[in-house]
Amino acid sequence: MFEALGQGLLANLAPSMLLLVLIGTFAGMALGAMPGLSATMGVALLVPFTFAMDPTPGLVLLGAFYMGAIYGGSFTAILVNAPGTPSSIATALDGYPLTRQGRSEYAIVGATMGSFVGGIIGVVALIFLAPPLASFSLRFGPQEYFWVAMFGLTIIASLASGSLLKGLIGGLIGLLIATIGIAPVGGDVRFTFGDPMLQGGVPLVPALIGLFTVPEVIRLIALRTRDAQMVDDSQKKASLFGMVKDILGRPVNLLRSSLIGTAVGILPGAGGSVANLVAYNEAKRASKHPETFGKGEIDGVIASESANNGTVGGGFIPTLTLGVPGTPPDAIILGVLLLHGLRPGAELFETSGSLVYTFILALAVSAVMMVPVGLIAGRGLQRGVMALPVRYLAPSITVLSIIGAYAIRSSVFDVFIMLALGIVAYLLQRVGIGGAAIVLGLVLGSIAETGLVQGILTSSGADMPWSTFFTRPISLILIAMCLISAVWPMVQKRRARRNLTEAAPAVAADRAEND
Amino acid sequence: MKSRRIFTSVVGMVALALTATGCGAGGGAAADFPQKRIDYVLPFDAGGESDITARLQQEKLGEILGQTVNVSYKPGGGGALGWSELTRTAPDGYTVMGSNLPHIILQPMLRGDAGYTTEDLKQVYIFQSTPNVLLVPADSDIQTLDDFIAEAEENPGAISVGGSGDFTANHIGTLMLSDMAGIELTYTPFSGTGTAVPALLGGHVDALMSYTPQISQLGDQVRAIAVATEERMSSFPDVPTFAEQGYELADGAYRGVSVPEETPDEIVQTLADAFQEVNEDPELIKAFEEQGFVLENYGPAEAAALTEERTAVYEDLLTRLGMVP
Numbered sequence: 121m122f123e124a125l126g127q128g129l130l131a132n133l134a135p136s137m138l139l140l141v142l143i144g145t146f147a148g149m150a151l152g153a154m155p156g157l158s159a160t161m162g163v164a165l166l167v168p169f170t171f172a173m174d175p176t177p178g179l180v181l182l183g184a185f186y187m188g189a190i191y192g193g194s195f196t197a198i199l200v201n202a203p204g205t206p207s208s209i210a211t212a213l214d215g216y217p218l219t220r221q222g223r224s225e226y227a228i229v230g231a232t233m234g235s236f237v238g239g240i241i242g243v244v245a246l247i248f249l250a251p252p253l254a255s256f257s258l259r260f261g262p263q264e265y266f267w268v269a270m271f272g273l274t275i276i277a278s279l280a281s282g283s284l285l286k287g288l289i290g291g292l293i294g295l296l297i298a299t300i301g302i303a304p305v306g307g308d309v310r311f312t313f314g315d316p317m318l319q320g321g322v323p324l325v326p327a328l329i330g331l332f333t334v335p336e337v338i339r340l341i342a343l344r345t346r347d348a349q350m351v352d353d354s355q356k357k358a359s360l361f362g363m364v365k366d367i368l369g370r371p372v373n374l375l376r377s378s379l380i381g382t383a384v385g386i387l388p389g390a391g392g393s394v395a396n397l398v399a400y401n402e403a404k405r406a407s408k409h410p411e412t413f414g415k416g417e418i419d420g421v422i423a424s425e426s427a428n429n430g431t432v433g434g435g436f437i438p439t440l441t442l443g444v445p446g447t448p449p450d451a452i453i454l455g456v457l458l459l460h461g462l463r464p465g466a467e468l469f470e471t472s473g474s475l476v477y478t479f480i481l482a483l484a485v486s487a488v489m490m491v492p493v494g495l496i497a498g499r500g501l502q503r504g505v506m507a508l509p510v511r512y513l514a515p516s517i518t519v520l521s522i523i524g525a526y527a528i529r530s531s532v533f534d535v536f537i538m539l540a541l542g543i544v545a546y547l548l549q550r551v552g553i554g555g556a557a558i559v560l561g562l563v564l565g566s567i568a569e570t571g572l573v574q575g576i577l578t579s580s581g582a583d584m585p586w587s588t589f590f591t592r593p594i595s596l597i598l599i600a601m602c603l604i605s606a607v608w609p610m611v612q613k614r615r616a617r618r619n620l621t622e623a624a625p626a627v628a629a630d631r632a633e634n635d
Numbered sequence: 636m637k638s639r640r641i642f643t644s645v646v647g648m649v650a651l652a653l654t655a656t657g658c659g660a661g662g663g664a665a666a667d668f669p670q671k672r673i674d675y676v677l678p679f680d681a682g683g684e685s686d687i688t689a690r691l692q693q694e695k696l697g698e699i700l701g702q703t704v705n706v707s708y709k710p711g712g713g714g715a716l717g718w719s720e721l722t723r724t725a726p727d728g729y730t731v732m733g734s735n736l737p738h739i740i741l742q743p744m745l746r747g748d749a750g751y752t753t754e755d756l757k758q759v760y761i762f763q764s765t766p767n768v769l770l771v772p773a774d775s776d777i778q779t780l781d782d783f784i785a786e787a788e789e790n791p792g793a794i795s796v797g798g799s800g801d802f803t804a805n806h807i808g809t810l811m812l813s814d815m816a817g818i819e820l821t822y823t824p825f826s827g828t829g830t831a832v833p834a835l836l837g838g839h840v841d842a843l844m845s846y847t848p849q850i851s852q853l854g855d856q857v858r859a860i861a862v863a864t865e866e867r868m869s870s871f872p873d874v875p876t877f878a879e880q881g882y883e884l885a886d887g888a889y890r891g892v893s894v895p896e897e898t899p900d901e902i903v904q905t906l907a908d909a910f911q912e913v914n915e916d917p918e919l920i921k922a923f924e925e926q927g928f929v930l931e932n933y934g935p936a937e938a939a940a941l942t943e944e945r946t947a948v949y950e951d952l953l954t955r956l957g958m959v960p
Contacts, residue, residue: 161708164681167690261839262823302712302746305824307801309746316719316750320711388833443852444833448680451829455687458852461925465854529709530676570826577823578840581793 121469125247128477131176132485137478140177144184145486146493151185152192153501155204155333156325156524159189160448167456175460179479182456184486186449187239187432190392191490194231194425195498198224199505200517202333204524206324206393206563207428210400212332213279213556214413214420221416224502226363230418231425232494233367234374238426239487241378242385242433246440246480251466253434254441257386262578263589266571267598268387269564272394274605275401276557279414283552290553294561297322304566305573317533324393326525326538327562331555333521334542340514360495370422373403377423381430388438391447392431393563399427405608411616433483440464440476668728668902672703675892677733678717680710683827684848684928685733685890688763691922692913699909712749713800714738718893719750726895728902734758734893737886740946741802744953747960753942754896759903760910761891761933761941763923765846767808767863767884768874769796772835773856775842780861780880783842787818795821797831797840804888805831805844807949808863812844814952815882846888848927850874863887870927886945889931891938907934 131137151162163186170178193208198215211231218227245253260268276291277284300311301321312318358366368374377399384395403423404413413420435446436453443464445451457464462472469476505513525538545555572589579588589595675693677685689706697704709717709732718739721732734756742749771777777786787794798805801824809822823840825831828849835843836856843849843857850859850871859874863884867876877884892910894903913919914932923930933941953959 160681164686164690164708168693171690171694258833258837261834261837302715304826305801307713307746307824309748314748316712316748317716319719319750320716323711388830438833442833442836442856443854444836445829451683452681452686458926459687459691459922463852463854465856529711530707531709574823574825574834577821578795578797578834580795580821581790 121473124469124473124477125481127474128479128481131474131478132180132481137177137180137482138485140181141184141482141485142489142493144181145188145489146497148185148188148190149192149195149490149493149497152189152204153195154524154527155196155202155329155520156527158205158325158528159186159193159207160452161528162186162189163449163452167452170456171459175462176475176478178460179453179456179475180482182453183479183483184489186453187429187483187486188490188493189449190428190432191231191235191239191425191494193428194235194421195228195501196520198227198231198421199502200333200513200520201336202517202521202524203328204325206328207391207396207431208424209328209332209393209556209559209563210396210424211421211428213400213424214415214417215424216336217414217416218418218421222506223416224506225499226358226418227421228498228502229360229363229495230367230421232491232498233364234377234422234425235429235494236487236491237374238378238381238429239432239490240484241375241426242382242430243480243484243487244433245382246433246436246483247477250437250441250469253383253386254438257388257438258442259594260387261592262571262574263592263595264571264598265387266568266575266589267595267602268384268394269568269571271598271602271605272397272564273560273568274602275397276560277606278401278404278410278609279554279556279560286551286553287557290548290555290557291561293548293553294558294563295565296561297327297558298562298565298569304570305577317531321566322537322541322562323528323534324563325528326534327541328559329521329524330538330541331545331559333517334539335546335549335555337514337517337521338542338546340510340517343510360499367418367422370419373406373419373422374426376406377403377426378430381427382434384427385431385434385446386437388444388446391435392428394567395427395431396424397560397563399423401605405605405612410609410612429487433480436480436483440468441466666901668905669700669702671729672705673700673728674730675704675706675733676717676721676730677706677708678710678714679708679733680827681708684765684846684926685735687926688890688923688928689733691919692762692910695913695916695919696909699912700905713742713802715742715746715749715751718742718756721893721895722751722755724895726897726899728894728898728906731759731892731894731906734891736761736889736891736942736945737804737807737949738802738888739893740942740949741807744946744950745802745958745960753946756893757896757898757903757935758933758938758942759892759894759906759935761889761931761938762910762914763928764887764889764931765804765848765928766868766887767804767844768847768850768859769812769861769877770835770843770845770849770853770857770859771841772838773858775858777842777860778858780875780877780882783860784816784818787813787816787820791819792821794842795823795840796842796844797823797825797834798844799828799831799846800824800826804886805846807952808884808886809844810956811884811886811952812877812882814956815884846927847871847929851927864929868929870924887929889933889941891931891933903935 193204196202197208197212201216215227380399381395438444439450579585
């Protein structure tokens with residue numbers, strides 16, 4: 121193995137390869153920064169170009185592009201509250217509040233360093249732990265996926281520590297929206313109101329843009345003054361070096377979030393959309409000041425971005441060892457591997473070791489390159505956005521949102537869905553129901569439903585199929601995690617109240633307004 | 636309406652710039668077809684077998700037709716969303732959409748309102764198929780199809796068979812096998828082959844009705860106990876057929892392309908000729924074989940005949956099972 125690893129390292133140090141990784145990373149970042157253009161679509165678009173290349177550089181380009189695209193999604197999430205992919209939902213939760221405080225540069229640096237660490241840790245796990253982790257991931261059956269989704273839903277309790285009731289209402293709205301369309305198991309047509317376009321359900325990316333971005337655009341437009349700037353930009357700027365040092369001074373959060381990302385990324389069918397939310401929740405739970413989350417807490421941005429880049433390496437673990445794609449972009453890269461006659465499995469690492477390790481190490485090189493590229497290009501983009509007065513910014517975001525909603529499946533219908541959800545989300549926000557809880561319900565609803573129905577079907581040999589949800593060992597661990605996660609925010613709150621009998625009510629009231 | 640037109644044109648411009656998407660409208664006479672870019676739309680997510688196939692065909696199609704071919708995606712509803720949209724697209728041949736059997740037969744038959752009927756789609760060409768194969772984990776006690784059926788007879792309904800989605804070839808294949816052998820199986824649909832495979836490897840389902848490319852893709856992690864072809868496949872000479880084990884089951888998924896039903900015959904023929912020529916390309920044949928695909932050559936008339944024949948088989952089975960609403 122180490123010989124192949126060495127060959128891979130040497131191959132990666134060749135100038136032409138470094139250039140290729142740089143191009144891939146940069147192009148991926150640029151694409152990821154467009155809301156609606158997902159990493160999956162970008163990788164698919166790139167595939168025909170790689171047909172003309174040798175297998176190794178072709179795969180390297182795709183891998184670097186993928187890594188960059190996942191990172192690029194953080195820019196729009198932070199700058200204009202538009203999580204371009206479900207992987208960046210949690211990034212927006214604190215990244216955008218930071219932007220509104222005039223600290224977007226800090227958020228971008230946090231996202232960059234987080235992505236860097238997450239990317240590296242995912243790759244390290246891929247190199248050294250792939251076979252044991254892959255076989256562990258297979259123990260996750262439908263029942264476990266159901267509980268993973270339930271665990272994700274408990275995050276509502278922590279997102280909505282202001283008013284649990286409003287959080288739950290939001291979550292339920294999301295779950296209801298998730299039932300629209302063809303049932304994931306069974307194929308029944310539900311709530312389409314006779315419109316065949318709704319058979320596919322409410323598409324996730326237009327919904328994300330609608331629920332997060334559109335309310336912000338409405339808010340920007342509602343600002344009174346003609347020359348309004350989006351944010352108060354008068355704050356004193358910290359030096360870049362100071363910011364990087366500050367972020368790297370949070371090793372526990374970086375490490376924990378990256379490991380969560382890697383672990384969740386291994387599970388086919390959960391991937392980045394769940395990883396970033398779970399990591400965010402854990403960062404909040406571990407934090408000494410959880411009340412600052414959702415109001416511009418850099419730890420939230422770091423957690424989300426470390427986790428989603430951790431999924432890149434994690435997702436390749438089942439892809440390369442079992443032939444089971446961990447995430448949608450992995451499915452495309454798996455297809456390319458097969459086209460070149462490379463069959464996944466343990467023998468792939470032996471027979472084509474040099475190619476495989478070149479590819480894997482290129483992911484790490486790409487993660488390293490994200491730092492300079494991100495700190496230069498990302499901050500450049502950030503300065504540009506910040507310099508725009510609202511009267512240019514609001515229409516620009518609107519156009520980007522419309523393109524994003526349209527592009528995902530070339531459908532004007534999706535643009536209408538985005539706009540309608542956006543207006544509804546704006547109104548709900550006025551009564552204190554945040555978009556984040558709705559998104560959680562929407563993302564996790566179908567995972568939970570699929571797990572539930574499949575679990576009952578696959579265990580139809582048991583006397584009581586239901587009971588299998590409570591008897592499998594991993595399910596029991598997940599149930600315990602759900603309970604802890606659901607109860608913890610209340611414990612945390614009580615503790616805070618005991619410590620600061622005076623300040624606690626004020627904080628709670630403040631949160632309710634911001635949610 | 637006006638705002639919608641402006642909207643569409645803005646969006647169209649952007650789409651062109653991104654080359655990620657496309658919108659085709661208008662078109663010239665059938666004789667000088669094609670005059671402009673052709674959109675090859677897949678009603679599935681990127682990364683699946685249809686996508687890999689389309690990416691392989693894309694360049695050669697472009698060379699033959701003398702126009703760029705642009706691949707895009709319109710996933711949803713197991714393909715139904717795309718196909719119902721195709722019925723509302725201009726019948727000028729500039730939008731061709733991937734279409735699969737048995738999906739386009741079963742969805743309208745079983746779903747009540749799928750948004751299209753099988754006859755709304757004019758199949759231009761069927762270029763490949765992936766036969767069904769019954770897989771069990773390598774460490775399973777089940778060695779042969781007889782073992783499998785014996786076990787199912789012993790525990791009716793207790794054997795769970797996973798597969799890719801509802802109303803797919805995997806689904807109907809499982810139903811056909813239960814019907815022929817007189818056994819009761821529990822079919823569990825997964826969202827695509829990608830999520831069905833780990834359920835088998837992890838032992839969460841007892842068997843998988845899947846497609847033949849998985850035999851080579853999964854290697855010795857699984858045992859293929861029967862393949863649904865007339866004769867053994869040349870790429871997998873060790874895998875017995877259902878037929879030689881006593882069950883006349885030969886079925887699978889067929890991939891092709893369709894256009895709206897009213898599209899002029901000459902245009903359909905031009906497209907069909909192009910797809911046929913692509914199918915003769917040695918490089919593509921080699922890539923298909925490596926993937927475990929079976930090359931098929933059904934022109935418009937043959938495709939229609941195949942569809943009619945399969946429809947009759949499925950309708951008979953599903954009516955007897957009481958599944959047709």
